[in-house]
Amino acid sequence: MNPTAQLLLPEVEDLIAHGRYAELREALHGVDPADVADTLAELSVKDVALAFRVLPRDDAAAAFAYLDPARQEKLLAALGDRQAADVLEAMSPDDRAHLLDELPEVVVRHVVSVLSPETRRVTQAILGYPAGTVGRLMTPGYVTVKPGWTVAEAMDHIRRHGKDAETINVVYVVDEEGKLVDDLRLRALLLADPVERIENLMNRSYVKLRATEDESEAVRLMTRYDRAVLPVVDSRGVLIGIVTSDDVADVAQRQATEEIHRLGGVEALDAPYMKTPLTSLVIKRGKWLAALFLGEMLTASAMTHYNSELEHAVVLGLFLPLIISSGGNSGGQATTLIIRALALQEVEIRDWTRVFWRELAGGLALGLFLALIGLVRILAWRWIGWGEAYGEHYVLVGLTVALALVGVVLWGSLMGSMLPFALRALKLDPAAISAPLVATLVDVTGLVIYFSVASIVLRGTLL
Amino acid sequence: MNPTAQLLLPEVEDLIAHGRYAELREALHGVDPADVADTLAELSVKDVALAFRVLPRDDAAAAFAYLDPARQEKLLAALGDRQAADVLEAMSPDDRAHLLDELPEVVVRHVVSVLSPETRRVTQAILGYPAGTVGRLMTPGYVTVKPGWTVAEAMDHIRRHGKDAETINVVYVVDEEGKLVDDLRLRALLLADPVERIENLMNRSYVKLRATEDESEAVRLMTRYDRAVLPVVDSRGVLIGIVTSDDVADVAQRQATEEIHRLGGVEALDAPYMKTPLTSLVIKRGKWLAALFLGEMLTASAMTHYNSELEHAVVLGLFLPLIISSGGNSGGQATTLIIRALALQEVEIRDWTRVFWRELAGGLALGLFLALIGLVRILAWRWIGWGEAYGEHYVLVGLTVALALVGVVLWGSLMGSMLPFALRALKLDPAAISAPLVATLVDVTGLVIYFSVASIVLRGTLL
Numbered sequence: 001m002n003p004t005a006q007l008l009l010p011e012v013e014d015l016i017a018h019g020r021y022a023e024l025r026e027a028l029h030g031v032d033p034a035d036v037a038d039t040l041a042e043l044s045v046k047d048v049a050l051a052f053r054v055l056p057r058d059d060a061a062a063a064f065a066y067l068d069p070a071r072q073e074k075l076l077a078a079l080g081d082r083q084a085a086d087v088l089e090a091m092s093p094d095d096r097a098h099l100l101d102e103l104p105e106v107v108v109r110h111v112v113s114v115l116s117p118e119t120r121r122v123t124q125a126i127l128g129y130p131a132g133t134v135g136r137l138m139t140p141g142y143v144t145v146k147p148g149w150t151v152a153e154a155m156d157h158i159r160r161h162g163k164d165a166e167t168i169n170v171v172y173v174v175d176e177e178g179k180l181v182d183d184l185r186l187r188a189l190l191l192a193d194p195v196e197r198i199e200n201l202m203n204r205s206y207v208k209l210r211a212t213e214d215e216s217e218a219v220r221l222m223t224r225y226d227r228a229v230l231p232v233v234d235s236r237g238v239l240i241g242i243v244t245s246d247d248v249a250d251v252a253q254r255q256a257t258e259e260i261h262r263l264g265g266v267e268a269l270d271a272p273y274m275k276t277p278l279t280s281l282v283i284k285r286g287k288w289l290a291a292l293f294l295g296e297m298l299t300a301s302a303m304t305h306y307n308s309e310l311e312h313a314v315v316l317g318l319f320l321p322l323i324i325s326s327g328g329n330s331g332g333q334a335t336t337l338i339i340r341a342l343a344l345q346e347v348e349i350r351d352w353t354r355v356f357w358r359e360l361a362g363g364l365a366l367g368l369f370l371a372l373i374g375l376v377r378i379l380a381w382r383w384i385g386w387g388e389a390y391g392e393h394y395v396l397v398g399l400t401v402a403l404a405l406v407g408v409v410l411w412g413s414l415m416g417s418m419l420p421f422a423l424r425a426l427k428l429d430p431a432a433i434s435a436p437l438v439a440t441l442v443d444v445t446g447l448v449i450y451f452s453v454a455s456i457v458l459r460g461t462l463l
Numbered sequence: 464m465n466p467t468a469q470l471l472l473p474e475v476e477d478l479i480a481h482g483r484y485a486e487l488r489e490a491l492h493g494v495d496p497a498d499v500a501d502t503l504a505e506l507s508v509k510d511v512a513l514a515f516r517v518l519p520r521d522d523a524a525a526a527f528a529y530l531d532p533a534r535q536e537k538l539l540a541a542l543g544d545r546q547a548a549d550v551l552e553a554m555s556p557d558d559r560a561h562l563l564d565e566l567p568e569v570v571v572r573h574v575v576s577v578l579s580p581e582t583r584r585v586t587q588a589i590l591g592y593p594a595g596t597v598g599r600l601m602t603p604g605y606v607t608v609k610p611g612w613t614v615a616e617a618m619d620h621i622r623r624h625g626k627d628a629e630t631i632n633v634v635y636v637v638d639e640e641g642k643l644v645d646d647l648r649l650r651a652l653l654l655a656d657p658v659e660r661i662e663n664l665m666n667r668s669y670v671k672l673r674a675t676e677d678e679s680e681a682v683r684l685m686t687r688y689d690r691a692v693l694p695v696v697d698s699r700g701v702l703i704g705i706v707t708s709d710d711v712a713d714v715a716q717r718q719a720t721e722e723i724h725r726l727g728g729v730e731a732l733d734a735p736y737m738k739t740p741l742t743s744l745v746i747k748r749g750k751w752l753a754a755l756f757l758g759e760m761l762t763a764s765a766m767t768h769y770n771s772e773l774e775h776a777v778v779l780g781l782f783l784p785l786i787i788s789s790g791g792n793s794g795g796q797a798t799t800l801i802i803r804a805l806a807l808q809e810v811e812i813r814d815w816t817r818v819f820w821r822e823l824a825g826g827l828a829l830g831l832f833l834a835l836i837g838l839v840r841i842l843a844w845r846w847i848g849w850g851e852a853y854g855e856h857y858v859l860v861g862l863t864v865a866l867a868l869v870g871v872v873l874w875g876s877l878m879g880s881m882l883p884f885a886l887r888a889l890k891l892d893p894a895a896i897s898a899p900l901v902a903t904l905v906d907v908t909g910l911v912i913y914f915s916v917a918s919i920v921l922r923g924t925l926l
Contacts (some may be wrong), residue, residue, distance in 0.1 A: 015646050030668040034688050080705040112912065158734050159653050167691075169632035187631050190622050222714065226709035227496050228691040245708035246689035252712065253686065253746060257803055263727060264898055265792055266797025272809035273800050278821060282828045285796050289872070292792050293833050297840060299784040304852045316771055317780045320760040321787055321906055329755050330730055330790075330898045333748050336727025340720055346735035358741060361907050367746045374792035379892075388580055389767045409752075423509055435898060436792045443784055 003037035005033070011135065012039055016047050019056040028055060037066030045071070054171050061090030068275070069102035076111065085114040092166060093119075094139040094247055097126040099162075101136070125240075133212035137251065138241030141166035144174045145198055152194035154233045155158050158186070166244055167229050168176075173202060180231055180239040182206055194441030199267065211240060218243050220250045220286040220345070259343055264434035265292065265334055288434070295440040299447055306451040313462040316454055317389055319374075319401050320447075326370055327408035327446040334416030335438045341429050342420055343389055352421040356414070363413030367406035376400040393461045400457045404450040412442045413447060467494070468501035474504055478512050484517040491518060500529030508534070512541040513914040515550065524553030531738070532565035539574065548577040555629060556582075557602040557710055560589040564599070565769055588703075597681050598674035600714065601695045604629035605639045608661055610644065615657035621649070629707055630692050635644035636661060643694055645668035645669055669695050674703060681706050682715045683808070724805055726799055728755065751897070756794030758903040762787075762910055769914040776925040778854055779917055782837075782864050783910075791910035792904030797822055797879030798901045805883055805893050814883040819877070826876030830869035839867040856924045863920045867913040872910060875905045885909075 008031065015024040020450070028036055028051070036055075040048045040063065052060045064087050078083045088096055088111065100108045100123065112120055122140055131137025143165050145154040155172070162168045171189070173182040192201055207225050209218055209232045221230060222245060232241040252447040257442065258268035267284040269276045276284075303310070310317055338355065341347040347355065378398035381387035390397050416438045420430035455463055471494065479489040491499055491514070497702055503511045503526065515523045515538070527535065527550050539547045551559055551574065563571045563586065575583055578706065585603055592598025608617040617634070625631045634652070636645040645665040670688050671682055671762055673693045682694060695704040706844075719736050721731035730747040732739045739747075766773070773780055804810040810818065828848060841861035844850030853860050879901045881891035 030666040030690055032670060039864060062475060067864055139568065156643065158847045161624060161803075162650050163654060165650070167632060168653070169630060169691075186626070187625050190631070191626060198572045205493040205495060207495065222709075225495055228632075228708045245712070245813070248686075248688055249712060249715065253719075253807070256716075257807070260719075260723055260726060260799060260803050263723060263793055266796045266799060269800070272807070274810060274814065274817070278825060280766070281821070282825050285793070286824070286829055286832050288796070289829055290836060293785070293789055293836060296788050299788075300781050303781040303784070307777065307852050311777050314770065314777070314780075317767040317773055317783070318763050318770070320780070321766070321785065321910070322756070322759045324784055325759050325762075325899075325903065325906060326752065326756055328902075329752055330748070332727055332899055333729045336723060337728060337732070340723050341736040344716070344720070344735070347737060354737070355519055362745050362748070364740055366749055366752055369749050370752060371588070373753060373756060375857075387809070389770050436795055438789065439791075439902075443788060447784070454702040 002035065002038055004035040005042075008035070009042055012051070013043070013047075016043070016050055021050075024051060025054045025056070028059065033059065033062035034066050036063040039198050041071065043065065045074045048075055052079060054077060057086055057090045061087050063165075065091055065095040065099075068310055069099065070275075072099055073103055073107060076107070081343060084111070085116075089116060090113075092141065093122045093126055093139055097136055100127060101131060101213055118456040123387050129211055132215055133211065134209045134213045134232055134243060135241075136216055137215055137243045138211065138245070139166050139245045139246045139247075140145040140241050142231070142239070142242045143168055144239065145170045145171055145184070146174055146177075147175065147199035147202065149198050149199070150194065151189055151192045151196045151198065151201070151273060154189055154198055155194070158189075159314050160401035167240065169227050171237055172231055173198060174239050177236075179236060180206070180233050181255055183231060191433050198341050203315060206231070206234070209243060210235070213250050216255060219255065222248050223252075255343075259339070262431050263339060263435055264436040266291075271310050288436075292436055292440050295437070296443060302444055302451075304446045306447070309451055309454060313454070315389060315432045315462070316400075318389065319397075320450065321406055322374070323401065323450050324443045324446040325405050325439075326405055327412040327442040327449075328436075329412070330363065330366055330409045331412030331434035331442040334363075334413045335420060335433060339419045339430055339433065340415045342424065345385070348419060354419070355417050355421070359413045359417040360410070363410040365414065367409035368379045370409055371402035371405040374398070376406050391462070393458070396457055396461055400450075400454045403457065404446075404453045407449040408442070408446040408455065411445060412438070415442055415445075465498065465501055467498040468505075471498070471502045471529065473503055475514070476506070476510075479506070479513055480542060487514060488517045490521070496522065496525035497529050499526040504530065504534065508537045511538055514658035515542060516546060519552045520549055524550050527702075528554055528558040528562075528858065532562065533738075536566055536570060539570070544577045548576070548579075550581050551577075553581060555602050555604065556589055557600055558587045559586055560599055563590060564594060572711070581726065581741075591679065593676055595676065595678055597676045597678055597695055598683060598704075599673045600678055600706045600710045601674065602629050602707070602710075603704050605694070605702070605705045606631055606634045607641075608634050608637070608647070610636055610662035610665065612659070612661050613657065614652055614655045614659045614661065614664070615840070616806055617652055617661055618657070618735050620651075620749070633692055635702055635705075636665060636692055637702050641701040641904075642684060643669070643671060643700060645696060647719065652824050669694070672706060673698070676716050679718060679868040681711050682718065685711050686715075692787055719808075722802070726898055727751075729899040751899075755899055756789050756905050759901070759906060761907045765907055765910045765914075769910070772914055772917060772926055776917070778852060778860055778922060778925070779914070781852065782860075783913065785837070785866050786864065786871055787906045787909040787912050788902075789868055790875040790905040790912075791828055792873045793826065793902040794875030795898035797826075797876045798883060798896060798898050801880050801883045802893055802896065805887065812884060812887050817880070818880050818884070821882040822876045823873070826873040830872035833872055834865035834868040837868050838862070854925070856921070859924055863913075863917045867909075867916045868914065869911040871910040875901070875907060878905055878908075 056232040090274045135242050143161050168186055170183050170185055175181050182204050183206040207221055209230050212233050228245040230240055230243050234240050265288045380392055382394045419433050423430045525921050607626050608619050632649055633646050645667050646669040671694050674697055691708040693706050694702055697703050724731040728751045785806050844851055845857045881899045882896050886893045
């Protein structure tokens with residue numbers, strides 16, 4: 001709970017307990033809806049329903065949009081149809097669509113039925129676009145003007161129709177068929193001569209989104225063009241909504257969270273960690289853990305194959321975790337860097353050869369660096385007397401470890417960087433690769449590299 | 464390069480080659496500055512400098528802000544003092560401060576000296592705040608009104624002073640001392656009675672940032688309160704700037720990238736992957752790889768300790784990579800989830816006990832799940848004749864592996880989830896923990912768990 005909500009809570013509890021609703025209304029007036037929601041989140045559903053009945057309709061709707069979906073559902077039931085409809089009608093269309101996305105199907109059908117015909121039409125239009133598209137993010141709260149109007153006519157129109165708009169910082173110029181032809185900043189209108197025609201202010205240069213595009217396109221365009229609002233058109237170019245920066249910021253944050261979860265080897269959680277039920281948390285982690293476990297089982301098979309080497313040279317086992325984890329770590333690094341660069345479009349699929357050469361040079365340098373540390377460690381331990389277990393052929397063992405490290409780190413860097421490109425080339429989502437998956441793949445091949453190097457270097461001595 | 468830039472490039476190259484500068488100016492007019500910058504990025508510095516001389520000052524400055532810092536520096540040198548000053552003067556103050564952040568100290572001092580006194584004052588004020596603070600993000604382009612004014616007076620003031628503002632969607636009400644007392648949406652003014660006093664439209668409820676706060680606070684407040692612009696005040700409450708959603712979106716994206724890089728076990732890159740010099744890429748990765756390698760060396764020490772167990776029961780070595788990587792994977796999952804939840808403030812430090820119990824239950828369930836898979840695998844392999852290497856005591860070996868898996872996965876989940884809290888409690892940045900670091904720590908302890916379980920279960924048989 002944030003400080004404002006903490007200050008408000010005792011007062012609000014007291015006013016509800018004593019039925020002093022007029023004062024409650026007064027106490028919550030002018031408080032930011034996010035803070036009102038935070039305060040109400042601490043109360044029982046019954047008390048929140050009481051508070052919602054006394055709040056002005058717009059304040060109630062604004063606070064409602066900030067509550068979490070489970071609470072929204074309970075509250076709708078507690079409010080009853082008429083008051084629930086009031087709150088829903090006053091919500092912005094995108095917030096309402098977002099709420100309906102979260103509710104069970106049967107509740108949605110009921111909720112939509114209590115809306116006014118106009119609100120129902122707008123809500124269903126937005127719900128008609130698949131989840132994850134720009135259509136779901138958009139809101140119809142924009143103002144349009146016509147090219148033939150004067151600035152004074154446009155300003156008069158904005159004054160009359162701007163009340164329900166999410167923004168009037170930008171107004172949109174549409175032709176007779178409703179097709180978008182330009183965007184104009186309100187500032188340009190304010191500063192223009194009132195008798196000037198709109199068409200003389202136009203430069204016909206604008207950035208737009210299509211309703212069927214993926215919501216990540218909204219994030220990309222808004223970041224690229226530094227806009228706070230973007231217009232949305234249908235397939236014919238007709239303006240049907242706008243997308244605002246607050247909704248896009250939420251999408252960007254959610255995408256970063258998904259990317260982080262998947263890179264960490266967890267199926268992305270749909271809700272905050274603490275609100276994800278334990279069973280769903282275990283399932284989302286268990287799937288990946290089991291997949292990685294099955295992959296890692298190949299190491300046991302590979303090890304079985306090298307069983308006789310291991311029996312002859314138990315010393316090789318000592319450095320096994322060290323070597324395979326180094327390959328996994330370098331592979332994880334490369335995957336992390338490339339997947340993030342692909343997500344930010346800093347790297348495109350056609351860059352794969354340049355990445356390959358970079359990782360070849362970089363992986364070689366990193367491998368040589370670790371090999372040097374490993375070699376010095378083995379020789380030093382032996383010389384100060386801690387490395388008896390390394391046996392009489394400790395120099396050859398050190399050489400085996402060093403050469404294997406160069407191979408494993410180089411191989412890890414190449415696998416980790418090339419796998420995301422391979423998935424992208426196969427039209428699959430590169431983010432489906434996680435760092436632990438690369439580590440697992442590199443573990444198996446790392447084993448093979450290690451024992452192959454050993455069988456060459458140690459032939460005639462230990463093996 | 465994006466499609467617009469691809470279309471423009473041949474035309475622009477042709478016009479520059481033939482010295483047709485008036486047509487060049489025409490061709491680039493009305494094109495979005497981000498696209499102009501993309502097109503110019505393909506040309507030589509000399510040609511870009513030519514193009515900049517013919518572009519209108521504001522267009523040139525807008526495109527300049529989108530170029531990458533290395534190119535900006537070369538271009539400033541190519542343009543010469545007077546034209547460089549023109550471009551810099553026309554940039555928005557936050558973009559200019561951002562540019563000066565990237566330039567070498569000696570260039571900054573020269574650049575600041577060619578600015579006009581007024582621009583120099585604004586630039587140096589912004590540069591006076593440490594990098595990473597709200598002060599560096601803010602721009603002074605806002606409009607203020609006084610409580611005693613009428614709406615008509617305020618609108619007249621906005622018309623006269625709104626030209627240089629970054630936004631006029633929101634205007635700020637300040638008292639005689641310049642202290643912020645409220646924010647008003649322009650829409651409220653447009654729709655109000657022109658003779659109404661500003662103070663009668665005020666609700667004195669607003670969200671503000673302090674210039675000395677960390678820039679992440681701007682991300683947090685803008686996300687929480689769904690704003691596209693936030694006012695910035697100094698320690699006395701005097702309004703000194705605004706922060707807009709485009710700058711905050713850049714900060715949020717940069718922070719997500721840093722978080723992803725660090726979780727992946729790489730020191731965060733300061734530049735896109737392809738633009739990071741190979742040596743700096745190798746150093747940023749090498750540091751972490753070496754640290755993880757040194758930590759992983761403890762596994763070699765631990766293995767030395769269990770050398771006699773390994774000699775007596777080589778079969779234990781077969782499952783070693785499988786067991787320690789499972790611990791590392793579950794630890795990495797827990798760390799990823801908790802670090803992201805801490806970054807989004809979904810989880811606070813005081814939640815650590817609740818997280819502990821969740822991870823205890825979840826880790827136990829996941830461990831049992833993997834143990835079951837592991838046990839079935841060992842028994843099945845033996846029965847179908849592929850598991851001869853497991854020896855006559857294969858049931859006991861299976862039991863050892865299963866029990867070790869429960870212990871290692873549980874331990875990994877607890878370590879992975881509790882370490883970020885421990886760092887936070889020590890006032891250190893929890894994001895300094897990476898998934899591979901947790902995996903390395905769990906590898907060492909996982910070995911100890913595995914061999915301890917083995918020495919109990921296999922006593923009297925293999926050991």
